[in-house]
Amino acid sequence: MQFLATPAQAAQIDRYMIETLEIPGLLLMEQAATAIFHEIAALFPPCRVLLVAGSGNNGGDAWAAARILLTHGYDVAIGAASLTLPPDADANMRYFSHTSRITLLTPDTLDSFFSRDAAVIVDGLLGTGLSRPASGLYGEIIRRINAHPAKVVSVDIPSGISGETGAGQTAVTADITVTFQYAKPGHLLFPGRSHTGRLVVAKIGPEAGRPPLHLQWADTFSLPPRAADTNxxxxxxxxxxxxxxxxxxxxxxxxxxxxxxxxxxxxxxxxxxxxxxxxxxxxxxxxxxxxxxxxxxxxxxxxxxxxxxxxxxxxxxxxxxxxxxxxxxxxxxxxxxxxxxxxxxxxxxxxxxxxxxxxxxxxxxxxxxxxxxxxxxxxxxxxxxxxxxxxxxxxxxxxxxxxxxxxxxxxxxxxxxxxxxxxxxxxxxxxxxxxxxxxxxxxxxxxxxxxxxxxxxxxxxxxxxxxxxxxxxxxxxxxxxxxxx
Ligand SMILES: NC(=O)C1=CN([C@@H]2O[C@H](COP(=O)(O)OP(=O)(O)OC[C@H]3O[C@@H](n4cnc5c(N)ncnc54)[C@H](O)[C@@H]3O)[C@@H](O)[C@H]2O)[C@@H](O)CC1
Ligand SMILES: [K+]
Known part of the structure; x- marks a missing residue:
């Protein structure tokens, strides 16, 4: 059995690690990005990677992963849905702000960004902060990601899927999803389960004293061996x-x-x-x-x-x-x-x-x-x-x-x-x-x-x-x- 966390619980656990355990959020993001890097590096030698980053910390994970990939010899290009970001994501974005690797995704730039050859797309558009169904520009971005021949690695959860219920009509279909600390119900409930691909649960912080969780994934069960002196x-x-x-x-x-x-x-x-x-x-x-x-x-x-x-x-x-x-x-x-x-x-x-x-x-x-x-x-x-x-x-x-x-x-x-x-x-x-x-x-x-x-x-x-x-x-x-x- 392993615990599952709803998006609200995941946010509570993040707050617990940041406020009570005094672990800087930037460090947690670095851990998350490192986990994404390791999954990509295990499958692909240095190659072209497109990273898609949304307006929240899910995008921040993608920006941080882009930096780590770059320093390991990968050719990265980042498609940003927004350049107005929360502080930790902003810090990671700034690493690239004086480079030509950023494309601001608009209806006019979508075609050229997604026409690039790449072996991998990192999907950091929407994470557990999804607050409404993906539509408009975000819907278009999701359709382009799904149409691209590259392997898709989703950050935390395929963009557009609800971490709580697995619902999501317009959503990325990932080959691999790297989630953090605990899997979310949305990874296991349909349709989310069919969008998740192979699920990797990466520990990014300590577990001691975390808020209680009540939902588990029964991913193992066995009956005890029978004793010899029984009838x-x-x-x-x-x-x-x-x-x-x-x-x-x-x-x-x-x-x-x-x-x-x-x-x-x-x-x-x-x-x-x-x-x-x-x-x-x-x-x-x-x-x-x-x-x-x-x-x-x-x-x-x-x-x-x-x-x-x-x-x-x-x-x-x-x-x-x-x-x-x-x-x-x-x-x-x-x-x-x-x-x-x-x-x-x-x-x-x-x-x-x-x-x-x-x-x-x-x-x-x-x-x-x-x-x-x-x-x-x-x-x-x-x-x-x-x-x-x-x-x-x-x-x-x-x-x-x-x-x-x-x-x-x-x-x-x-x-x-x-x-x-x-x-x-x-x-x-x-x-x-x-x-x-x-x-x-x-x-x-x-x-x-x-x-x-x-x-x-x-x-x-x-x-x-x-x-x-x-x-x-x-x-x-x-x-x-x-x-x-
Ligand atoms: N310290 C932390 O809080 C950590 C957070 N992490 C990452 O942070 C993510 C959660 O970050 P956030 O809470 O910032 O949320 P997200 O990054 O998932 O998205 C929130 C942003 O998207 C917008 N949004 C929501 N639904 C939308 C829609 N349908 N269309 C367009 N925009 C939409 C919101 O207005 C907000 O700006 C996790 O999924 C995980 O990837 C990780 O970095 C680990 C540590
Ligand atoms: K995502």
Missing amino acids: KGTYGRLAIFAGSRGMAGAAALAARGALAAGAGLTTVYTCEYVQDVLQHTLSSVTAQAIGGNPAYIAAEGSVLENCQARAYAAGPGLGQHAETLPLLRSIAQSSLPKVLDADGLNLLAADGSLSFGANTVLTPHPKEFSRLSGCSMEDILSSPLDTAGAFAKQHGVVLLLKGATTIVSDGAKACLVTAGAPSMAKGGSGDVLTGVIGALLAQGLSPFMAAYGGAYLCGKAGETAAARKGDYAPTAEDTVYFLGR
Whole structure:
């Protein structure tokens, strides 16, 4: 896990380093520029570099990088959107003010500046100080940067992308982004993630005593090795409530996910039809039919009394039957660790049953989350961190909002999971995830950790499957097969 900082937090940390730790801002800028130089020097011997500098300290980083590049034999030309700059940026600009290396970027000079050959463009137009969408001259500059054949190294964040949300319609598409101290949510959330290229996080100052951060990037997760003197009881009993006629596969995938993630004992509670299917296809789980209906679960909460489970996983393939609701409500309101997904969430949302006991993980995709929360899809997609966090806080749950970048929030802290592959955008992936999270809960992980750990493990397995089988062929069974490999 590594911490992320929003633009406001990054500015607060900069202020902390300058005012409390008494590190001159100019020195921090020098560190930032040195990091940019090292990335360029590692890839390119001395060559022509175009540097684009905006009106703030992001531009200051570019001016400082231009100086370091020049002193190392690079041929630099700087396109400046403004020559009225804050003090540290101004100091770095002045190094060049008596040279012919500066072009003031205007509609009249854009063509000639960007017609120059160059191996690299350094994008220091807009950083975390972006306050509105890029347009006008800035929009034109961004289009020229993107059209140029040179490799693009963005300073801190691709210009035009919001560091907070990743939003930005007119934005630089970078090959490499060198950010400072902490990555920003905007690097990991789409569309920002697709503009960022390879992300380098450069430390430019000490971390001791910095203001607290509550957002992390789940870029690693592993289960501890199993001790030799353990047995299936050590790893928990998971009760999965899943399946209905026509959707036996969802129950099977959740069970397979649970097995692959190490649950000690897994029982699928389902209807007679699915029980029959599971008995023929899955030898490592037990299946039990509950309720009186052969095609779907029609049961009361009292069936939970006999489960003796350490955790519940409910939802995959349940269908939309009102008779399933009493059991589902009892699961949701119990205090046992539990994960609720898919039809389980749809049923609860349609009924307005949004009362959850402690230790609850909900794993909706954006459309399911819209039904649950009443938030519009537009609000969810434009502010996923805020909407997920607000819901998690209001309902006292861990919310895992699925996506190409998955968000896990408990209302106080949150993390982003970027592991995964486009091949996973396919039916069955969510069922496996439910089983995996259920297994991690049964093994005693906290709901927050089980949620991001499950998303990470499934994402990595999906990446491995895609590396072996391509972007199209992998199935949810492959996610199970490659889990932990
Ligand atoms: N000590 C510090 O504060 C440090 C800051 N650093 C750099 O400073 C950057 C942040 O600097 P700033 O806060 O000055 O912000 P920026 O340099 O990102 O931009 C702020 C300037 O851009 C203008 N602006 C905002 N949105 C615009 C738009 N859509 N179109 C045109 N102009 C727009 C603002 O009016 C302001 O003049 C970071 O991204 C990082 O690169 C680094 O040098 C590290 C140290
Ligand atoms: K930038």
